[in-house]
Amino acid sequence: ISNICDNECSYCGFKHSNPIKRRHLTLEEIEKEAIFISETLGIHSIILLTGESSINSIEYLKNSIKILKKYFSTVIIEVQPLSQEEYNILYEVGLDGVTVYQECYHKETYSKYHLKGNKTDYSYRLETPKRAALANLRSINIGTLFGLGNPVEEAFLAGMHLKYLINNFLGSQFSISLPRIKEAYRNIKPENIVNDKEFVQFILAYRLAFPMVGINISTREGQNFRDNLLPLGVTKYSAGSVTEVGGYSLSNNSEPQFETDDHRSVQEIVSMLKTKGYQPIFKDWEGSL
Numbered sequence: 001i002s003n004i005c006d007n008e009c010s011y012c013g014f015k016h017s018n019p020i021k022r023r024h025l026t027l028e029e030i031e032k033e034a035i036f037i038s039e040t041l042g043i044h045s046i047i048l049l050t051g052e053s054s055i056n057s058i059e060y061l062k063n064s065i066k067i068l069k070k071y072f073s074t075v076i077i078e079v080q081p082l083s084q085e086e087y088n089i090l091y092e093v094g095l096d097g098v099t100v101y102q103e104c105y106h107k108e109t110y111s112k113y114h115l116k117g118n119k120t121d122y123s124y125r126l127e128t129p130k131r132a133a134l135a136n137l138r139s140i141n142i143g144t145l146f147g148l149g150n151p152v153e154e155a156f157l158a159g160m161h162l163k164y165l166i167n168n169f170l171g172s173q174f175s176i177s178l179p180r181i182k183e184a185y186r187n188i189k190p191e192n193i194v195n196d197k198e199f200v201q202f203i204l205a206y207r208l209a210f211p212m213v214g215i216n217i218s219t220r221e222g223q224n225f226r227d228n229l230l231p232l233g234v235t236k237y238s239a240g241s242v243t244e245v246g247g248y249s250l251s252n253n254s255e256p257q258f259e260t261d262d263h264r265s266v267q268e269i270v271s272m273l274k275t276k277g278y279q280p281i282f283k284d285w286e287g288s289l
């Protein structure tokens with residue numbers, strides 16, 4: 001819903017210094033997108049994503065969540081790290097969860113890629129999932145962005161973070177994502193490209209170490225590869241995603257944050273799952289119960 005960002009992550013097209021067209025949707029525009037996604041795509045679970053900026057005030061996030069809760073049973077935010085008090089406020093209006101990637105667990109490497117803005121505060125970001133859990137949020141998703149730090153070290157440290165959260169916050173469900181920068185993108189050349197074989201090893205390691213956690217695979221990955229990951233314990237697939245602000249139903253939309261590689265519709269993903277003998281689940285939680 002917004003690509004305005006105060007930070008300067010050298011690997012991201014939304015970084016503050018990048019002279020791209022910026023958009024920050026109004027509440028009316030958010031509702032239009034919500035109606036389109038819920039009615040046209042049939043999606044019940046959604047991530048509300050912004051750049052990390054003070055323009056996303058708590059009031060704005062609160063009102064956005066209230067709108068989305070009219071159309072989706074699960075609403076998760078991926079916005080700037082908030083305080084526990086702020087998460088408490090959003091929980092009260094129905095927020096289900098938070099996605100926050102540490103991006104890089106190795107502290108010195110982290111500083112190399114995060115050059116300006118609040119995101120330079122490594123520790124505040126690291127403790128974000130904990131603050132979200134203390135605010136009773138049900139669904140918390142973490143991960144590292146593969147391509148920045150040493151992949152094996154990063155996979156291990158993300159696993160340690162996950163283990164700490166699982167052991168200490170029994171009221172929340174945790175999941176892990178494995179976003180990766182696959183190739184040079186917008187003049188950024190990742191120093192530690194993770195190949196498909198390593199990627200599969202990391203998924204298997206997480207599945208074996210944490211039998212109950214969710215493992216999410218986004219449309220950053222290609223169709224054939226995603227489909228072959230299915231039997232390895234992946235639990236959540238995004239589908240029909242766009243990464244432009246207002247990219248579903250609004251004209252005048254902006255540049256994408258990153259390119260997606262699986263362009264199938266929701267219905268095509270559903271058919272693929274059924275063909276392979278899996279049951280697609282759109283809604284796995286009912287808050288009012």
Ligand code: SF4
Nearest residue numbers: 005007009012014015
């Ligand atoms: S990764 Fe997030 S915080 Fe960093 S520049 Fe991009 S949108 Fe902003």
